[in-house]
Amino acid sequence: MSLTEHTAGAHVHRDDVGSRMGMWLFLFTELILFGGMFLLYSVYRFQYADAFHIAAKELNTIMGAFNTAVLLTSSMTMALSIVAIQRDQKVLSLFLQVITIFLALFFLVNKYFEWTAKFHHGIYPGSEELLSKSSGEILFFGLYYVMTGLHGIHVIVGMFLIAVMARMTRNGTITRDNYVRLENAGLYWHLVDIIWIFLFPLFYLIT
């Protein structure tokens, strides 16, 4: 045997169950990551119940509800894109993935307007306006920015991920027989969705 090339030993390894298991483990870590912040939220909410109540009034419930609807719809289009590829409807799947990306973008644009509106009212970390408020309100907005901000970063990551999936669907890497990547991207996207489902009531609906 020559020592220059050993391609014979290299094997193609594919294990869909394993990939899905890895993804679920990763999702556990994400849940625990956010879990740390939910823990902080619950302790401070308990400690400063009234201040949280007052601070939450500053948030725009309608905009929050609208965003919830947008994100839930995007989860649906994501799930449908997987069904489409399972039925070998490549174009439809691709279309649904692109719709998901646009819905995610729409969510972020909304979020941007929400944040900038708060900034105009002088409510941002370290601002005089915010520091003049009570401790509970400072903590509420601290958590609001950090939790929705980190969630927003996850939305951006998800958009990139789905964009990569769309590319792979187009060039035929993701097919009817090999769609575990798309499935995993879908799982990630549902996680992003479900975290928002908890954020929404905790920040917008406690008035």
Next chain:
Amino acid sequence: MSAEAATINTNGHEPSYLEYKGKHSGFLGWILSTDHKRIGILYLISLSFFFLVGVTFGFLMRLELIAPGRTIMDAQTYNSFFTLHGVIMIFLFVVPGIPAVFGNFFLPILIGAKDVAFPRINLMSWYLYVIGGLLAVVAILLPGGPADTGWTFYIPYAVRTNTNVMFALFAAFVLGFSSILTGLNFVTTVHRLKAPGMTWFKMPLSVWSFYATAWVQVLATPIIGITLLLVAVERWLGVGIFDPALGGDPVLYQHLFWIYSHPAVYIMILPAMGVVSEIIPVFARRTIFGYKFIAFSSIAIALFGSLVWAHHMFTVGMSETGQFVFSLLTMLVAIPSAIKVFNWVATLYKGSIDLATPLLFVLAFIFLFTIGGLTGVMQGILSIDIQVHDTSFIVAHFHYVMFGGTGFGFFAALHYWFPKMFGRMYNRKLAKTYFWLLFIGFNILYFPMFIMGWLGMPRRYYDYLPEFQSYHLISTIGSWILVSGLLLMIFNMYRSVKKGKIVTEKNIWGGETLEWQIDTPPIHENFLEIPVIETDPYQYKMNEEALEKEEVS
């Protein structure tokens, strides 16, 4: 490389992983390799580097403490040194340590697999490790100086100090990510890639430990990730989260910190326990005593260990119920740990003991870990904890567990698996010499800390009262002995990789687990054919039968 040398090292057939040429060759063939064995070696090299950096800081701190007052550095430098020593040793050596090096190299082989479940993620976690390590080290050179908060980053000091805390925070965050990916990889590997016939109870015991460790890595590490990220955000943008000036609760920070950092202790010690369970049967030529007890005690330690974090905080003003519950749970963890120790000793009993270097390190592990573990139970008792809290008693305790336990476990693993990994043997006589230097130096270095801690010497103090000087002097002398042992070991390893006696035997120690059935060093994908497992991992039938006969007569 000449063809002749190649035939010698490959036993005449497939080339070993060290000589395998894939898409890339030379240096790139290493840093772009997804082979779990090469990644293990990459970890070994980078880990050794950071270990030496950590040792240097520890050594200089000890030198500073040889006499009261200023000796070789000022107080601020001293604060930075103990922070860096802690951050580097914990996040870059002890936590990744055994799983990243020996887990990567041997876990797939031990379960009869060709690689881990996600080889590319495995390589990525090494890159994250290196990036994290460089972040931790580079802060030394930047203006502002390295962090001086201690490795615990307690609030509010961590948001107020002007040193480069951000670098240390991000380093720990990135290293946490690396640790999570390794854990995720190992859990999936154990579930999906066991060879046919390898049921859960036919797995070698180190696989059980790696598996339990991997779960803790996956489930506990995200908490430290988010906590440190929040401290960073608080420092950077002034967002109110933990800082009491903004209404936050610093005790909450401590809870979140220890919810990870206590289970991290078990991330550190469990793999070492696995290594010990692996080595003892081989050098006692006996089947392991109480296989299932050892296996389940690993899971029990992982489980209980995740529920005891608040025993680090008995003095912060917790409710009495809280103190009681955490004190009780702390003592409960001692049970599965003790089960292991008793089983190891029972395995040694009536064995045909071969006192080779790996077993020496294992015996040292049992001795030192028992001291470290029992003093840990002492601290679980509330009244004692309040007396010794924040004294050098604690420092002695966790060095006995982390260094005497995990460190010696790491050295045992290194001396046990070295010939398999490199196809060469280290100088065994020299190894025994520096074993004694390490063992004696270790005890001289850390034992006086128990005594002076009990007498009231606080930890992390730059200066001290003259009555403690004799203890500090003895301790510093111990550090010289210990470091000379370490240097000899590194010299031995470095030289043996290049010039050690070539080993081609598959099974030089007479082990019965799978790594000893394959070529030395292993071929690229470990097995030409995936083995079918029919028997338990530790049989030693001949000896066991002889012992039985003896018992009957």
